[in-house]
Structures are given as C-alpha cells and as structure tokens.
Amino acid sequence: MQAPAARLHALVILCAFCYTAFMNTTAVGRFAPSPSGYMHMGNLLSMLLAWLDCRALGGRMIFRMEDLDPARSKEVYKTALEEDLRWLGMDWDEGWPDPACAQSMRTGVYEDAFRMLERKGLVYPCWCSRADRLAAASAPHPGEAEHDPGCPCARLSRKELAERERSGRRPAWKLRVPEETVTVDDGHYGRISQNLAQDVGDFIIRRSDGVFAYQLAVSVDDMLMGVTRVVRGRDLLSSAPRQRWLIETLGGVAPDYCHGPLLSSGEGKLSKRLGSLSTQVLRQEYRPEELTGKLAQLCGLTETDEPVTPWELLCSFDWNRISRQDIPLLEQ
Numbered sequence: 397m398q399a400p401a402a403r404l405h406a407l408v409i410l411c412a413f414c415y416t417a418f419m420n421t422t423a424v425g426r427f428a429p430s431p432s433g434y435m436h437m438g439n440l441l442s443m444l445l446a447w448l449d450c451r452a453l454g455g456r457m458i459f460r461m462e463d464l465d466p467a468r469s470k471e472v473y474k475t476a477l478e479e480d481l482r483w484l485g486m487d488w489d490e491g492w493p494d495p496a497c498a499q500s501m502r503t504g505v506y507e508d509a510f511r512m513l514e515r516k517g518l519v520y521p522c523w524c525s526r527a528d529r530l531a532a533a534s535a536p537h538p539g540e541a542e543h544d545p546g547c548p549c550a551r552l553s554r555k556e557l558a559e560r561e562r563s564g565r566r567p568a569w570k571l572r573v574p575e576e577t578v579t580v581d582d583g584h585y586g587r588i589s590q591n592l593a594q595d596v597g598d599f600i601i602r603r604s605d606g607v608f609a610y611q612l613a614v615s616v617d618d619m620l621m622g623v624t625r626v627v628r629g630r631d632l633l634s635s636a637p638r639q640r641w642l643i644e645t646l647g648g649v650a651p652d653y654c655h656g657p658l659l660s661s662g663e664g665k666l667s668k669r670l671g672s673l674s675t676q677v678l679r680q681e682y683r684p685e686e687l688t689g690k691l692a693q694l695c696g697l698t699e700t701d702e703p704v705t706p707w708e709l710l711c712s713f714d715w716n717r718i719s720r721q722d723i724p725l726l727e728q
C-alpha cells in the first residue's frame with residue numbers, strides 16, 4: 397500500500413505526462429491576418445476554414461497579428477479584426493491582444509533566425525530597386541511573378557561589394573536557395589513540388605529599412621508557436637515549399653499545409669459588390685449567422701445559405717465538400 401504522499405506524487409507525474417502528451421499531439425491552428433485594411437468576404441472565408449479545421453481536430457487556435465509593415469498596419473484595423481472574428485462567433489485560445497503574438501513585437505526572434513541563416517552562408521546583401529524590396533514584405537498574390545530570376549548581387553566580386561558598401565545605401569537581404577526540390581502534400585490541393593532555385597529563386601528576407609519580410613516572419617512564427625496546421629487561401633500555396641524549407645533549415649518541423657479556394661468577383665454578370673464589401677458594411681447588412689451561412693454555401697459546406705454558426709458547422713465539416721475551384725460571387 398502506497399503512502400498518500402507517494403500516491404499523490406505518482407498522480408502528479410501521470411497528469412504531467414498526459415498533459416505533455418496532449419500538448420504534443422494536439423493540432424495547433426492559427427489566424428494570421430494583416431491589419432492593413434478591413435476584412436472582406438475572402439478573408440472571412442479563410443478565417444472560417446482555419447477555425448473549422450482546427451476545432452474539428454480538437455486543436456488549439458492562435459491569433460497572430462501580422463503587423464510587420466509599420467507603414468501599412470493600423471490600430472483601427474487591428475481592433476476591427478478582433479471584433480469581426482468575435483462577431484462571427486469564432487474564438488481562439490491564445491494570441492492577440494497579447495503583444496507577444498504581434499509580429500511587430502517579435503523582431504528579436506526574426507533577428508535570431510536571420511543570424512542563424514547568415515552563419516550558414518545563406519544570406520547576401522541586395523542593392524536592387526526599392527520596388528522589389530517593398531513587394532517582399534507582403535504576401536504574394538495570384539498573378540504576381542513568383543520566380544526571381546536572380547540579380548547581380550548574388551555574384552558580386554569583393555571589389556564590387558566594397559564599392560556598393562561605400563555608397564552608403566542600405567541593402568536588402570536575400571536568402572540563397574539551393575538546387576533542391578521541396579515537396580508539400582497540401583491537404584486540399586495535393587502534392588506540390590518546387591525546385592527552389594529554378595521555380596522560386598532567391599528571395600528577400602529583410603528589407604533595406606530593416607523590416608523583416610513576410611516569408612521569414614511567417615515561417616519563424618509557425619515554427620516557434622508550434623503551429624501544426626496552416627490553413628489559408630490558395631494564393632499562398634506556392635509559398636508553402638519555401639516556407640517548409642526555411643523552417644527545416646532553421647531546425648524546426650514544418651506544419652501541415654491546407655489551402656482553401658479564393659472568392660472570385662469574376663467578370664460581367666458576377667457581382668463585384670459583395671466581394672469588395674468590407675466587414676464594416678457587411679455587419680450592417682447581415683446578422684453573423686446569415687453571413688456564416690452564406691460563406692458555408694459558397695465554399696460547398698452546405699447546400700443552402702441557411703443562417704448557421706461556426707459551431708453548428710463543426711459536426712459536418714469535411715474538406716472533401718469544399719470546392720477546389722475558385723468561387724464566383726454571384727449577383728444577388
């Protein structure tokens with residue numbers, strides 16, 4: 397017969413073990429909006445799919461504020477993002493408004509990752525145009541050129557490098573990618589393989605003004621926050637292989653990626669109005685259940701746009717029901 401103290405001790409160890417096992421196996425999803433404007437239907441669909449995916453797996457949800465770019469991020473949009481998610485009935489377990497989950501407060505961890513990549517000889521300064529550098533701070537969008545054919549900065553002689561350094565201009569910093577094929581098995585779109593050197597090319601990880609670029613920050617955050625499920629719009633599908641490679645190069649474990657369809661405003665008869673309306677207007681025209689019902693029908697989760705809450709959608713949530721084609725917004 398064990399003494400009560402010994403039994404209590406054993407119980408504590410057992411609980412700690414179970415908790416650790418649970419924390420290691422539970423799914424971790426994230427909302428990762430950028431506060432550079434009010435959300436619209438497309439953002440809301442991505443948020444809804446991310447939330448449903450995570451909660452259907454019994455996972456933890458993190459709300460990360462992607463406010464890297466000080467020129468574009470506004471407090472008013474941060475407040476609106478939080479209010480919109482709560483209004484729709486989606487919750488999260490950690491993150492915003494905790495400043496530790498705002499990218500603008502996480503410069504130190506990006507700096508550490510940058511130094512690690514530098515020590516591996518993968519980083520070089522780039523003196524190319526300002527437009528290229530600014531483009532690197534935001535996520536790529538459909539139709540944007542993905543492949544960087546390379547710039548002369550990758551192959552400068554010592555003399556040329558010294559000349560540029562003497563110019564006094566501050567360079568951006570690029571990551572040198574290898575001739576390596578990286579494969580991601582996307583949960584919705586299937587396998588995507590990219591040869592990083594041929595299909596992507598070297599990319600900017602820090603702008604000349606010191607701001608870390610999207611690809612570095614998002615990879616470091618997903619790695620350090622223990623994210624296991626990245627659910628977002630398919631405009632970021634082509635970023636997944638380089639993010640996986642970046643995380644693994646930094647010694648981390650890449651999450652599973654699952655991309656969702658985009659809403660398309662289309663041409664002619666298709667309505668651009670609904671697609672362009674901000675949540676500020678949508679919230680005046682719809683109740684939250686009505687808007688969720690509309691989103692659920694648009695993506696294929698439900699047959700009709702009956703009002704529904706995110707929690708009510710959980711039991712029937714199934715990626716197989718969700719369209720792989722982009723979704724046209726029809727005229728009302």
Ligand SMILES: [Zn+2]
Pocket residue numbers: 521522523524547548549550
């Ligand atoms: Zn360059």
